[in-house]
Amino acid sequence: MNIKRTRFAGVYVLEPAVFGDARGYFMESYNQRVFHELGIHTAFIQDNQSLSRETGVLRGLHYQLHPKAQTKLIRVLSGVIYDAVVDIRHGSPTFGQWEAFILSEDNRRQLLVPQGFAHGFCTLVPDTLVFYKVDEYYSPEHDRGIAWDDPALGIPWPTSNPILSEKDKHHPVLAEAEIHVE
Numbered sequence: 001m002n003i004k005r006t007r008f009a010g011v012y013v014l015e016p017a018v019f020g021d022a023r024g025y026f027m028e029s030y031n032q033r034v035f036h037e038l039g040i041h042t043a044f045i046q047d048n049q050s051l052s053r054e055t056g057v058l059r060g061l062h063y064q065l066h067p068k069a070q071t072k073l074i075r076v077l078s079g080v081i082y083d084a085v086v087d088i089r090h091g092s093p094t095f096g097q098w099e100a101f102i103l104s105e106d107n108r109r110q111l112l113v114p115q116g117f118a119h120g121f122c123t124l125v126p127d128t129l130v131f132y133k134v135d136e137y138y139s140p141e142h143d144r145g146i147a148w149d150d151p152a153l154g155i156p157w158p159t160s161n162p163i164l165s166e167k168d169k170h171h172p173v174l175a176e177a178e179i180h181v182e
C-alpha cells in the first residue's frame with residue numbers, strides 16, 4: 001500500500017499494491033493494520049455504495065455534525081470521480097480550503113477523509129460506482145451540506161451545470177452553515 005500525505009493533516013491518498021497475473025489481479029482493498037501503522041484507529045462500521053448513471057452527477061458537499069461526524073474511506077469500483085474535500089474544522093489554519101483528487105477504477109486510489117471535512121464528488125464518466133466505508137452510522141438529523149458552488153470556496157468542478165439531488169440544490173454557503181463537527 002503506497003500512502004501519500006496531502007496538504008491536510010489526516011487526509012491521505014492510498015494506493016493498494018496490485019498483483020496482476022494471467023487471470024486478472026488481486027489487491028488488498030482494506031487492511032486495518034495499515035491504518036494502525038499510520039496511528040489511525042478508526043473503526044469502520046458501515047459500508048456505502050452509490051451509482052451515478054450520468055457524467056456530471058455531483059453529490060455534495062456533505063458532512064454530519066458532532067457527535068455523528070464521519071471518517072470516510074472512498075474508492076471507485078467503476079468509472080472516475082473528481083473528489084473534493086473542504087476543511088470545516090473551526091480554528092483550523094486551513095479552514096475553508098479545499099483539495100481535489102481523481103479517483104478511478106484504473107488508478108484504484110482511495111481517499112481517507114477524516115471527521116471535520118465536507119466531502120463531495122462529481123462523476124467524469126457514466127455509470128460510476130463509488131464505495132466507501134464510514135465510522136459512524138448515517139444520521140439524517142446530523143446530515144448537513146454546503147453549497148457545491150460556494151464562491152468563497154471556488155472549487156473548480158469539472159462542470160458548471162451538474163446533475164444534483166433536490167437536497168444538494170439548497171445548501172447554504174460555508175459562511176452560513178452550521179459546522180459543529182468536532
Ligand SMILES: Cc1cn([C@H]2C[C@H](O)[C@@H](COP(=O)(O)OP(=O)(O)O[C@H]3O[C@@H](C)C(=O)[C@@H](O)[C@H]3O)O2)c(=O)[nH]c1=O
Nearest residue numbers: 048050059060062063072119120121137138139165167
Ligand atoms: C448517506 C446515506 C443515505 N441514506 C439514504 C438517505 C436518502 O434517502 C438516500 C440518498 O441519500 P443522499 O442523497 O444523502 O445520498 P448522497 O448524495 O449520495 O450522499 C452521500 O454523498 C457523498 C458525497 C458523501 O460524502 C456521503 O457521506 C453521503 O453524504 O439514501 C441512507 O440510508 N444511509 C446513508 O448512509
